[in-house]
Every structure is written in C-alpha cells, then in structure tokens.
Amino acid sequence: MKEVIPAVAILLIALMPQPLRAEPVEYDGAELYALNCSNCHGIYGEGDGAVTPDLSVVLLDLRYMAARNGGVFPADFVRQIIDGRESRAAHGPAGMPVWGAEFSRGEGTSDKAQERVTDKIDAIVEFLASLQIMD
Ligand code: HEC
Numbered sequence: 481m482k483e484v485i486p487a488v489a490i491l492l493i494a495l496m497p498q499p500l501r502a503e504p505v506e507y508d509g510a511e512l513y514a515l516n517c518s519n520c521h522g523i524y525g526e527g528d529g530a531v532t533p534d535l536s537v538v539l540l541d542l543r544y545m546a547a548r549n550g551g552v553f554p555a556d557f558v559r560q561i562i563d564g565r566e567s568r569a570a571h572g573p574a575g576m577p578v579w580g581a582e583f584s585r586g587e588g589t590s591d592k593a594q595e596r597v598t599d600k601i602d603a604i605v606e607f608l609a610s611l612q613i614m615d
Pocket residue numbers: 513516517518519520521535537538539540541542545558561562573574575576577579604
C-alpha cells in the first residue's frame with residue numbers, strides 16, 4: 481500500500497487540468513523551412529530544391545545572405561521577402577509564394593492568428609540566420 485500512495489498522487493497530479501499556456505507556441509524554423517521552402521531553395525538553402533530546374537531564375541544561395549550583405553545577416557530584408565505582403569510589389573522575387581498570405585490562410589485573420597504568422601516567419605528567419613556561412 482505504501483508504494484501505491486505516491487503512484488496515485490503522481491497520477492492525480494498528472495490528471496489535474498493544466499493552466500492555460502501563457503507562453504506563445506514556439507515554432508520550429510527548421511521544420512517550417514523544410515516544409516515550405518526546401519522544394520525550391522534546397523534543404524540547406526543552397527538553391528538546389530526539387531523544383532529548381534523548373535524555375536526560370538537561378539536561386540541565390542541562402543547561406544551567403546550575410547556574406548552578400550557585408551557580413552551582416554539582413555534579417556529585416558529576409559523577413560519582408562518571406563512575408564511578401566508588403567514588399568512583393570516593390571522588390572519581392574517573382575516565382576516565390578507570398579508566405580505571409582499563405583500562413584494567414586492557415587491561421588486566420590485575428591490578431592492572435594497574425595501573431596502566429598509573425599512567429600512562424602520569425603522562426604524561419606532565425607533558422608536562415610543559423611545557416612549563414614561567413615568565409
Ligand atoms: C516556388 C519556389 C519557391 C519557394 C517554395 C520559396 N521560394 Fe524563396 N525565392 C524563390 C525565387 C524564385 C526567389 C528569387 C531568386 C533568389 O533571390 O534566389 C526567391 C528568393 C528568396 C530570398 C531572397 C534571397 C536573396 O538573397 O535575395 C529569400 C530570403 C527566400 N527566397 C526565402 C524563402 C523562404 C524562407 C521560403 C519558405 C518560407 C521560400 N523562400 C520559399 C522561390 C521560392
């Protein structure tokens with residue numbers, strides 16, 4: 481019986497309703513990238529995804545974005561390119577989906593949903609920052 485009591489206590493604690501999560505969901509940038517971007521840009525951003533031969537443009541290697549920008553990863557530029565909703569008309573790449581709109585379709589238009597869209601894009605930007613080759 482003595483051994484059973486702690487087990488029951490642990491079970492009861494486990495079954496207690498958890499408080500609503502206050503923290504935002506953490507998105508996995510690597511996974512989002514693999515799902516949404518690697519088809520074109522390649523698993524590591526090197527520009528050799530499965531559909532790349534069908535594209536009419538040569539993809540820039542996403543691992544050298546910092547190197548192409550004087551050694552500084554251009555996070556805001558990258559964020560805007562991925563989102564695409566504001567910048568596409570001005571200078572966004574043709575042939576690339578507008579991910580801000582794509583993610584919004586999945587998430588919805590409420591403020592909370594838009595926050596999730598921003599969090600997803602930020603997670604991808606962070607992942608791309610981690611891929612940068614500086615030499
Ligand atoms: C259907 C193909 C396609 C998909 C999918 C795609 N892209 Fe692109 N992307 C392009 C094309 C085409 C360009 C323009 C050529 C270039 O800049 O490499 C581009 C350009 C970019 C650039 C600018 C590179 C530079 O240095 O100017 C970034 C950053 C980028 N894409 C990130 C992403 C991310 C992140 C995803 C996934 C959320 C994604 N792309 C999905 C086709 C695609």
